[in-house]
Structures are given as structure tokens and as C-alpha cells.
Amino acid sequence: xxxxxxxxGAGIMGADHARILAGQVAGAHLVAISDADEARAKSIAxxxxxxxxxxxxxxxxNDPAIGAVLIASPDATHPDFAMAxxxxxxxxxxxxPLAPTAAEGLKVIEAELSTGRRLVQLGYMRRFDPGYAExxxxxxxxxxxxxxxxxxxxxxxxxxxxxxxxxAIVSSCGHEVDVSRWVLSAELTSVHVFKARRSKLSHFDDxxxxxxxxxxxQLVDVELFLNAQYGYDVxxxxxxxxxxxxxxxxxxxxxxxTLATSTGLAPDWRPRFADAYRIQNQAWINSIRSGSPxxxxxxDGYVATTVTDAGVKSLETGQTVQISYEKKPALYA
Ligand code: ISE
Numbered sequence: 001x002x003x004x005x006x007x008x009g010a011g012i013m014g015a016d017h018a019r020i021l022a023g024q025v026a027g028a029h030l031v032a033i034s035d036a037d038e039a040r041a042k043s044i045a046x047x048x049x050x051x052x053x054x055x056x057x058x059x060x061x062n063d064p065a066i067g068a069v070l071i072a073s074p075d076a077t078h079p080d081f082a083m084a085x086x087x088x089x090x091x092x093x094x095x096x097p098l099a100p101t102a103a104e105g106l107k108v109i110e111a112e113l114s115t116g117r118r119l120v121q122l123g124y125m126r127r128f129d130p131g132y133a134e135x136x137x138x139x140x141x142x143x144x145x146x147x148x149x150x151x152x153x154x155x156x157x158x159x160x161x162x163x164x165x166x167x168a169i170v171s172s173c174g175h176e177v178d179v180s181r182w183v184l185s186a187e188l189t190s191v192h193v194f195k196a197r198r199s200k201l202s203h204f205d206d207x208x209x210x211x212x213x214x215x216x217x218q219l220v221d222v223e224l225f226l227n228a229q230y231g232y233d234v235x236x237x238x239x240x241x242x243x244x245x246x247x248x249x250x251x252x253x254x255x256x257x258t259l260a261t262s263t264g265l266a267p268d269w270r271p272r273f274a275d276a277y278r279i280q281n282q283a284w285i286n287s288i289r290s291g292s293p294x295x296x297x298x299x300d301g302y303v304a305t306t307v308t309d310a311g312v313k314s315l316e317t318g319q320t321v322q323i324s325y326e327k328k329p330a331l332y333a
Contacts, residue, residue, distance in 0.1 A: 003028040003091075003288055006066040008057045008081055009073035010035035010044040013095055016270055017070050017281065022048035024278045028068070028285045034060045035073075057081060061088050068288055071095060072123075075171065079104045082298075086111045086119055091288045093281070095123040097174050098301025102309050105302040106326065112298050113329055121284055122296035124178040124304070128283060129276035131247040135238050136183045138245045145241025147184050152176045152222040153235035157267055159226035165205040168226050169193065169311040173210055176222045177307045178296055183238060186214035187303070191311045192320040202227040210311060231265030232272050299332035 005021055005028050007014050014033065022030055030050035034057045035041035042053030054060060061069055061084050068091040071081045079099040085092045086108070098120075099105040112120055126132050139147050154172055163171075181187060194209040207225035214220065237246040250272050251263035266272045280295060287294040296304075303325060310321040 001289075003067045003285055004031040004063075004065045005029065005068050005070060005285075006031055006060040006063065007033045007050075007070045007072060008035075008060060008077075009071065009095075010037070010041045010053070011072065012270075014070075014072035015044045016277065017072055017093075018044050018048040018050065020278055020281050021070070021285075022050070025282045025285055027282075027289055031065050032060050032063060058084060061085050061090060067091060068093070068285070076100055079108050082108045082120055083111045086115060089115075090119065091284075092120045093123055093284045094120055094298075094301070096178070096301070097170055097305055097308070098122055098298060099305055100170060102302060102306040105298075105305040108298050109302050109326075109329070113331060116331070118293040118297060118331060120298040120301070121287070121293065122178075122298065122301040122304075123280070124175065124182075124296040124300065125273055125276040125280045126175055126179040127182055127276075127295055128279040129273060130279075131250075132179055132183060132236065135236065135245045135247070136185075139183065139238060139240065140185075144243035144245070147216075147218055147238055147240050149218055149239040150180050150184065150220045151235070151237045151239070152180065152220065153233065154222060154224050154226075155228035155231075155233040156226040156269075157229060157231050159202070159204075159206070161203070163204060163226065165195075165208070165315055166312045168204065168206065168208065168224055169210070169315060170305070170308040172226060173222055173224055173311060174304045174308050176210075176220070177212075177304045178300060179236075180212070180214075180220045181300075181303065182296075184214060184216065184218060184220075186216045186218060187325070188212045188220070188307050188323055189215050190320050190322050191307060191314050193311055193314040195315075199225075199227055201229060205315070208315070212307075232268050233265060234269075234272060297332050299328060302326075
């Protein structure tokens with residue numbers, strides 16, 4: 001049976017998810033798209049063949065024709081919408097972050113625990129990127145011995161004008177938090193945020209260097225540079241005892257011309273992670289149909305917010321901050 005999907009938010013990500021679900025994912029159909037700007041919701045609904053464009057997210061959640069809801073509204077609204085979906089028994093794919101802070105994320109965990117089943121998947125799509133998946137697989141194969149460190153670079157061409165240093169840690173660095181935990185099968189135990197000399201083209205601390213320690217004694221370093229100007233650029237290298245595994249530059253061709261070789265870069269994350277989003281969204285629908293959850297859970301979302309809370313504290317104090325978590329409930333084992 002095809003799953004009826006509703007999307008909350010018709011901005012950059014909501015529209016992208018609507019196109020992916022309509023054109024590249026089997027086993028689901030779009031029922032409604034909701035946005036505070038109803039005209040925008042209607043326009044994306046018309047483009048993607050969704051039955052309705054509305055400005056009533058609660059009505060969408062409670063629509064009996066909708067079995068699964070994709071939340072792509074502004075970050076601060078995620079926990080309330082996720083809890084309303086849980087209450088209505090809807091499956092959820094919630095764009096990251098689960099919540100702006102760990103305290104708000106915990107409320108979602110409590111709501112999910114009260115149902116006794118996992119309904120929420122977090123949109124940390126890098127877990128579905130073929131490069132990161134192969135990196136994790138290489139480590140698990142044991143071919144290169146133990147993992148010692150992971151180097152990450154996260155650059156955007158430009159950040160939105162409303163972005164702050166704290167948002168860079170929560171919204172952007174949150175990806176590295178999730179993917180490094182997943183690749184290393186480890187938990188992050190401390191964080192120190194260093195501010196580099198600020199680019200004069202940036203209105204917040206940019207670039208920053210973020211260094212994490214893991215419970216296995218590894219180091220994870222992240223260069224966050226969200227006004228790098230030249231394009232969207234994500235790099236990752238896993239350093240093991242007898243070898244390293246690096247992400248390849250995401251290009252199908254190399255151009256040689258006028259005494260130089262070059263490969264293209266995307267303006268933002270959607271082309272770079274197009275495969276990851278498509279695979280993630282198909283896996284979400286498959287997991288609803290099969291009853292076996294996949295991807296990042298609400299717990300992973302809570303962990304990411306706990307780490308980013310600590311990162312924001314380090315940014316504010318200039319100190320290394322130790323990270324502690326609630327006890328992991330059995331539902332997420
Ligand atoms: C954005 O929300 C994303 O998720 C992108 O992957 C990230 O690169 C960007 O910095 C975030 O703002």
C-alpha cells in the first residue's frame with residue numbers, strides 16, 4: 001500500500017523533499033504540503049502533484065489520509081510538530097536539528113517513549129551518502145586497524161544573513177556530530193570551539209575550528225567556514241592505524257583547459273548530497289512499510305543537540321566543555 005505523505009514547510013528543503021518524493025521515491029504519494037505562506041505551499045503542491053497546498057500544519061498532521069509527515073519547517077518549530085505527529089501516530093522524517101536545544105529534544109524523546117515505538121527519523125542524510133557509508137564500512141572491515149582521528153571540512157559558499165555563530169554550530173556542525181559518531185561508532189565526550197581570524201565577508205565567527213574527543217580516545221576536528229565564497233565543499237578523512245579513507249571530490253568529470261585542471265563545485269548542499277537525500281527518503285518509506293526503523297533516530301537527534309549545546313557553551317566561554325548524556329532508553333538500543 002502506498003504511504004500518504006504530508007510535508008510541513010515549502011522552503012528550500014521542503015520543496016526539495018517534495019520533488020524527491022514525487023519523482024524519485026517508490027511506495028509513497030504526496031497528499032498535502034503546508035507552509036505559513038499558503039501560495040508557496042500551493043505552488044509546490046501543483047508542481048509535484050500533491051493533492052493540496054495549505055497553511056494548516058496541525059490539520060495536515062491529523063488528516064487520516066496522511067500516514068507519514070516530513071517536517072522541513074524552521075528549526076525552532078521541529079519539536080512541537082514532531083510531538084503532534086507522535087500523538088497522532090504518524091511516522092516522521094524530521095529535518096535536522098530535532099530541536100534547537102537538548103532540553104527541547106528530550107521532550108520529543110519522552111513523547112516517543114510513551115508510545116513504545118520508534119516513529120521519528122532524523123534527516124541527517126549523510127548516513128545515506130555512499131562516500132560516508134563506504135568510510136564506515138572500511139572501518140568495520142578491520143582492514144586498516146583502529147580509527148584514530150577524523151578530519152572534517154564543512155564549507156558553504158555563503159550563510160544566510162540571519163545566521164549566527166551558534167547557528168553555525170547547531171545547524172551546520174550538527175552534521176559532523178552525527179556522521180562522526182556513526183562512522184566511528186563512538187560517542188563524543190568533549191568539545192572545544194576555536195575562533196579563527198574572522199573573514200571580513202562574514203557577520204559571525206567564521207571560520208571556526210571545532211575539536212571533539214570520543215569515548216574511544218579519538219579526535220575529530222571540523223573546520224566550519226560558512227562564507228567561503230567559492231562554493232559548497234565538504235571533506236572528510238578517517239585516519240586509521242594502517243591507512244586513511246577520504247571522501248572523493250564529488251565530480252563526474254575533470255576539465256583541462258588554459259593550463260589548469262578543474263572539477264565543479266555546487267552552490268549549496270542539495271546537488272552535493274542529492275544521492276544521499278534520495279536514498280534517505282526511499283529508506284524512510286521502506287522502513288515504514290517494513291516496520292524496521294532506519295537512519296538517525298530521535299535519540300541520535302537528542303545526542304546531536306546535547307553536543308551542539310556544549311559546543312555553543314565552549315564558543316561562549318572559550319573553554320573545553322565535557323559532554324554528558326541522559327541514559328539511553330532501551331527503545332533506541
Ligand atoms: C544547512 O541547514 C544544511 O543542512 C547543510 O547541509 C549545511 O551545509 C548548511 O551549513 C546548513 O545551514
